[in-house]
Amino acid sequence: MKSAVLFPPLMTLKSGNFLDLYQAFPQVREKFKESSAILGYDLAERFFSEDIAVINQGDIARPSIVTISTALHDMLKETFGSPAYYVGPSLGQMTAIHCSGALSFEDTIRMVKGMCDLEEKDERNKGYGVFFFYNIDCSIMEKNMQIVRESGGYAEPCMYACSNQMIVNGDFDSLDKLAEMAMSQGGLGVTIPFGPPGHCSLLTDVQSKFAEQFMPTISPLRPEPPLISNVDGSAITDGDGVSDEIIGQYVVTVQWYEVLKSLKSKGVEKLFVLGPGQFISKSLQFTDIPFEVETLVTMEEIRGKFPHYVKGQV
Template identity: 25%
Template sequence: MSKTAYVFPGQGAQFVGMGKELYSSHPVAKELFDKANEILGFRITDIMFDGTDEELKQTKVTQPAVFLHSVIRAVCLGEEFQPDMVAGHSLGEFSALVASGALSFEDGLRLVSKRALAMQAACEANPGTMAAVLGLPDEKVEEVVKSIEGAVVVAANFNCPGQLVISGSIEGVDKACELLKEAGAKRALRLNVGGAFHSPLMEPARVELEAAIESTEFHTPRCPIYQNVTAAPTTDIDTIRRNLIAQLTAPVRWTESAKAMVADGASRFIEVGPGAVLQGLVKKIAPEVETEGRQ
């Protein structure tokens, strides 16, 4: 029997105007957006609906904005939202947890806001960067980054076959890019990001978020969630917590997650939230499945 997987995007999917139509056409969306403004202590809706790209790029804005758009869109789906399984890419894992009932809307938003600020502080304390590597097998990229000594660089996002993002110190990432091009990468290019996400340089943020996650109430989700750290399904609250804490310094295993969902019966993937990045990645990982978006 075919199953439907709902997937939720991460940072980078944001755009000016996101959520505006939801706010004006769904009373429940308006209520949740207004509640978010109160919880965050600033009018994030003004920036999301009518701000500039620069304002939307601020870390304290970007992560809550993507989370809000995704979660509120899922709520507005009403009875249509019947997931057999869920997953989210990095930040999107928090959206998936709220949409599946593992976290309340309020607690999810508070954690995302805390995560954004903790990551920003870690970026300032330990400057770093990330780079996209195209056209090499994952194993080759991992082999190259492991060979680099004296600088931090790791495989951070396993997005789809032939597309991997590395993360670490500026020196480490630049050295890795050189070596990866020599090894045959079609492209190894620094990304315009604020820091070394999903690398050991995020350790201060992981410690800060751990305390917040440990003190937050979680519930058993309505369906399995395939978490970034393990790419395995779970509904166990302790496991969810542990994986969520590890996520900041561990790689996002998106290729494995999508493959695992397909192996467990998913033939339809619906991306909920801004953009269509995950639909594209899923199509490259499993060309045989159906993909749709709910923006």
């Protein structure tokens, strides 16, 4: 059966999230030590802080999610056999790039941190937020966004999750207006706390600086297995394609629904959902594309793959 491995995007975090994975698995703890050495600060200490503002800082949350996802991938890779493709929405694609062999772990962590630093310095994207809209057809949301823009507001899609789920960037007044419109149409819109704008024109300057300052420091290799592009759903089979994906998805809406359709068209029947958070697994419950899905997200699911090993190591 042809399969693909999916990695999680950035998510809103609470104190204690994924601490069970860190405490249970020495591989996760070792990977955090590796990340800390690359970053120059104790990532685990900050990520497992009680201060949710600290936990959700870009330079803490993003490297930590990549670190946990990578550790679990390395622990569980025998479970996947020989997947046909690797992919993940947004941040998940950075993890997929590393796990496919296209980029070293050190370069991946440096890349994620570099992205955070440039975004934090950029003033253009300040004062904007992100909402998640669901139970409303994306074509209706597109019309709603056009109405908001025509009235002087700003609204731009961040991700098409499936046919009736969309993540939207916007100024807060526009997002509130969109939420009111969606509710009147049978949908719901909820804010994503700590959610920075992503995959939109607000990041044009950041994209340019990242391409100039960071990309010359890395040399992506051929991904094995191939990746599926967040930008257009095509297969990425060489290092140049990886570079184009890293730069391109900065200002282009993540086409996650198109990614799923692309996987299906390429004969993929089973998806392994790997890493912390429930976004992908919950989103797949609402898609109209049939897949067999195996989630490796919770402690119980992960522990179940090697109970004897865990018992001896915890």
